[in-house]
Amino acid sequence: MITRFESPADIAAIRAVTIAAFKDHPHSDQTEHLIVDRLRHAGALSISLVTEVNDDVVGHIAFSPVELSDGSKDWFGLGPVSVLPAFQGQGIGGALIRKGLDLLREQAAAGCVVVGDPDLYQKFGFRNDAQLVFKDCAPQYFLAQPLSSTGASGMVTYDAAFYAGVDGQDGAA
Ligand SMILES: CC(C)(COP(=O)(O)OP(=O)(O)OC[C@H]1O[C@@H](n2cnc3c(N)ncnc32)[C@H](O)[C@@H]1OP(=O)(O)O)[C@@H](O)C(=O)NCCC(=O)NCCS
Numbered sequence: 287m288i289t290r291f292e293s294p295a296d297i298a299a300i301r302a303v304t305i306a307a308f309k310d311h312p313h314s315d316q317t318e319h320l321i322v323d324r325l326r327h328a329g330a331l332s333i334s335l336v337t338e339v340n341d342d343v344v345g346h347i348a349f350s351p352v353e354l355s356d357g358s359k360d361w362f363g364l365g366p367v368s369v370l371p372a373f374q375g376q377g378i379g380g381a382l383i384r385k386g387l388d389l390l391r392e393q394a395a396a397g398c399v400v401v402g403d404p405d406l407y408q409k410f411g412f413r414n415d416a417q418l419v420f421k422d423c424a425p426q427y428f429l430a431q432p433l434s435s436t437g438a439s440g441m442v443t444y445d446a447a448f449y450a451g452v453d454g455q456d457g458a459a
Pocket of ligand 1: 307308311367368369370373374375376377378379380381401402403405406409
């Protein structure tokens with residue numbers, strides 16, 4: 287099992303892994319692969335890692351910049367993170383999350399936020415933080431962890447490319 291940065295040759299496999307991972311996800315609209323494509327196209331895919339098993343990409347994680355209304359710099363959003371169903375539950379997703387957070391620490395990122403299952407993300411140091419507000423989900427599903435900072439406060443906004451309809455780029459990488 288190898289975890290490494292994505293290369294251009296991985297783009298189709300990343301799409302396929304993301305689609306397969308979210309296929310039966312109860313809170314998915316099955317467009318997560320388009321988020322990755324849009325972020326890449328916009329130059330907002332700050333960190334993109336793949337896990338390779340026997341030369342096949344079986345997992346992927348994306349990080350992109352987020353803005354904080356208090357002016358705090360160098361905060362990032364984790365996601366999407368995807369592991370092919372047949373490879374889930376073997377430590378691959380956890381390894382991708384830990385590696386991504388290590389890379390953010392190495393580059394002195396101030397902190398990281400995530401939208402998702404609190405039971406999952408609390409295992410990796412994320413916590414609900416009443417000082418940080420994200421308007422697109424219920425507060426219990428929005429978690430944060432300071433990395434090199436002591437924390438921040440205010441509204442959190444993901445990169446515009448995270449959302450559909452940006453520059454007409456809906457998946458055309
Ligand atoms: C979520 C996902 C990336 C996790 O990858 P994985 O390789 O299956 O996870 P791991 O085997 O590394 O498990 C890491 C830990 O998280 C836990 N975990 C995994 N998925 C979880 C979930 N959905 N809810 C709660 N905990 C979860 C595991 O039990 C494990 O905990 P442990 O270390 O205490 O045993 C993967 O299941 C997936 O692709 N799911 C579909 C897409 C998705 O839901 N992405 C996240 C959107 S918020």
